[in-house]
Amino acid sequence: MKYATSAILLTVGLLLSDASQAEGLRETVLRKAAIDAGLMPAEETQRAVAPEVAAVGKLIFETRKLSLEHEVACASCHIDRFGSADGLPNAIGTEGRGQGIERLLGGGDIIPRNVLPLWGRGGKGFDVFFWDGRVEATADGVHSQFAGGEPSDDPLTVAVHLPPVEIGEMVLNSAGNEKLQGESVESATEVFTLLAERLSNDADIGPKLSGAMGVEREKIRFLHVAQALAAFIRDNFRLKATRFHQFVFSGGSLSNAEIAGGLLFYGKARCSTCHNGPYFTNMEFHAVPFPQVGFGKNGFGTDYGRYNVTLDVDDLYKFRTPPLYNVTKTAPYSHSGSVFTLEAAIRAHTDPLYEYVGSLANDAQRANFYEQLRRWATEPLFGIHLSDEEIANLVAFLSTLEFASDAAIKEGE
Ligand code: HEC
Ligand code: HEC
Known part of the structure; x- marks a missing residue:
């Protein structure tokens, strides 16, 4: 998604230079x-779903029965309390127990990526999934590891097929499951068949899934399971109105710091060259x-990022621009979960040496970092300087991207 960023920068600049004090x-x-x-x-981003399909999807999202060895549920990592992420730098899958710090200290298989929250993921135009975009809808269809045999033309339905066959995520990292290594579609199909049978035979989920999808119980396939999860x-x-939406579309007000941060976001700090569109992401890789x-x-x-999908060296160390809704609640940040505050996440964009301690990295990590810097130098971020006050204003602005209805719940805590 491309928007006329330079025109926006120009408008912001011109209007501010002259009568910036004008009320x-x-x-x-x-x-x-x-x-x-x-x-x-x-x-306007929302798409209609059948309530009975979404209701059975919730049961499936919450059950460990969707994990081959009954180890984890989707809801073990996508947790309400952590804004649909898990509050950890890297996700912990099979053999993990508990939530938050308890899960971190308890061991278990590590998924070497930061959990992505799920807001807006089923909305109109949200068609690039995961940090590296390994499921993606383009004009000529959905692309993924199914390599032409995609089970659906809805990218979210394809995306939710992956966690249940990912080693360490929902499938035990054991000798018996080795065949799933290397993303073999054949081995994945065996697991899908078994899980669909398990849910179809389940006394609670089976009849509800059959009724909601309008298929006989014995004809339930994994595609039906995935469609219910997607629903x-x-x-x-679904996206809900934030304070920023209320400000833009219905005359709501923002504080001075929030407005200053917003003007930086769309102006000098150039955040909106990448964080744009209805989801605050251009769905591209940077x-x-x-x-x-x-x-x-x-x-x-x-982590080679997008390169893992395209094998194009130009894509090394690039990741999908993440959406920014409720970003105040989903620390730690970035694909690697390496920074813990929004201040540090913003600073990493413009001043990456600020916290980098070269002597703590090994030579291979330093070599990686130099490569990251080389690619960053061609991004629109390069050369932008932000003062501490400007970063604080940007953080204030990001807090306006919380769903207004959820913010009300938070107050009562
Ligand atoms: C072990 C923790 C874990 C479990 C269990 C888990 N996820 Fe995730 N989820 C993650 C991580 C980590 C990512 C980011 C992975 C990446 O991009 O490489 C992710 C990403 C996603 C995304 C992509 C979001 C985006 O912005 O593109 C979707 C959709 C998703 N998960 C849905 C599910 C569903 C549905 C289930 C259950 C079938 C599930 N997850 C189970 C950890 C988990
Ligand atoms: C060149 C494109 C680009 C620009 C410009 C940009 N970002 Fe980002 N932003 C990204 C990408 C890509 C990531 C994820 C990188 C990664 O995980 O390695 C990211 C990550 C983030 C995160 C962490 C989100 C999370 O869920 O982990 C925040 C917060 C953020 N950006 C805010 C901003 C702000 C504020 C600005 C303006 C100062 C900005 N970004 C400018 C591309 C950009």
Whole structure:
């Protein structure tokens, strides 16, 4: 998704240079910049789902029966309390127990990526999934490891097929499951068949899934399971209006710091060159030099990102621009979960050496970091300087992207 960013920057610049003190002008500029960058009312992103399908999808999302050895549920890692993520740097799958710190200290198989929250993931135009975009819908169809045999033309339905066959995520890392290593579609199909049979025979889920999908119990396939999961995500995690939506579309107000942060976001700090559109992501891949600490998808201290999908060296260390809804609740940040505050996440974009301690990295990690920096140097971020106050204002702005209805719940805590 491309928006006329330079035009927006120019408008913001011109209007501010002249009469920046004029009452209301800053608000007007911010509203216009947001709309020009693709923001739309939350309801306009939503897609209708059948409530009975979403309801059975919720049961499936919450059950460990969807894990081959009954180890974990989707809800073990996508947890309400952590804004549909898990509050940990890297996810802990099979053999993990508990939530938060308890899970971290308890051991278990590590998924070397930070959990992504699920908001907006079933909405209109949300069609690139996972940090590296390994499921993606383009004009010529859905692309994924199913390599032409995609089970659905809905990318979310394809995406939810992956966790139940991912070693260490929902399938035990054991000798018997080795065949699933290397993303073999054949071995995955065996697991799908077994899980579909298990749920179809389940006294609670079986009849409900059959009724909701309108198929006989013995004809339930994994595709029906995935469609129910997708319907639940589409419904439960739909975008809701934030304070920023209320400000842009229905005359709500923001604090001075929030407005200053918003003007930076769409102006000088250039955040909206990548974080744009209705989800605050262009659905494209960029190199932001977040440190890669600990485990990585490509070995200790290494994650090649988008390169893993395309094998194009230009894509090394690039990751899908993440959406920013409720980002105040989903620390730690980035694909590697290496930074713990929003201040540090923003600083990593523009001042990556600020916290980098070269002597704590090994030579291979330093070599990776130099490569990350080389790619970052061609991104629109390079050369932007942000003061501490500007970073604080940006953080204030990001807090306006919490769902307004959830914020009300938080107050009562
Ligand atoms: C062990 C923890 C764990 C479990 C269990 C788990 N997930 Fe996730 N989920 C993750 C992580 C980590 C990511 C990011 C992985 C990546 O991008 O490489 C993720 C990403 C996703 C995404 C992509 C979101 C986006 O922004 O593109 C979806 C959709 C998703 N999970 C749905 C599910 C569903 C449905 C289940 C159950 C079938 C499930 N997850 C089970 C950890 C987990
Ligand atoms: C060049 C494109 C680009 C620009 C410009 C950009 N970002 Fe990002 N942003 C990304 C990418 C890509 C990531 C994820 C990188 C990774 O995980 O390695 C990210 C991550 C983030 C995160 C962490 C989100 C999470 O869920 O982990 C925040 C917060 C964020 N950006 C805010 C901002 C702000 C504020 C600005 C403006 C100062 C900005 N970004 C500018 C591409 C960009």
